[in-house]
Amino acid sequence: QVQLQESGPGLVKPSETLSLTCSVSDYSITNGFYWGWIRQPPGMGPEWIGSFFHSGSTFYSPSFKSRVTISVDTSSNRFSLELTSVTVADTAVYYCARFATMPDWGQGTLVTVSS
């Protein structure tokens, strides 16, 4: 059973960059599947941020495309999210996920954007 764990600062100031890392256990991210990030703002539904395929191709939601970067570190079996120029609207629980037939999500990490 694959395990995913998000880590990173819980508080980010407006206009700064949000950075999170997902550590994956019990499955190599190079073995297949799409992987990526989802977020859920308070009181709202989940929304997809971006994905990458094990071959290296990366895809982003049009809603974030100009601000987001997903990078992959295959040596440590981790991948990261960077979201630039954040505002209070970026306050959300951020999840990393494996997009398999039966999807797997991490437990999520709350990131608050506030001065």
Add this chain to the structure above:
Amino acid sequence: QSALTQPPSASGTPGQRVTISCFGSSSNIGSNAVTWYQQLPGTAPKVVMYSYNLRPSGVPDRFFGSKSGTSASLAISGLQAEDEATYYCAAWEDTLNGVVFGGGTKLTVL
């Protein structure tokens, strides 16, 4: 506006059968599997149905999923108080190489 359309609310009394619908398009539900999530307040979404009608271990067989064309449904029979939650549908979107979600249906057990 969500890519998948769900009714915002549904309700039923204990023991009843409730159905939640999810409408999409040919590039998501029409060509890919649907996942249903259950979210209780303050918790992460939990998969209750995947690949249209497969239940993860621990999900009771009162939950049933189906798909027809570009729409999908989640049916819950023998409704119980513990089923009160918000339910989200999701599907892979071929034009994005990513996931699209419905806006969620809040199920109330009266």
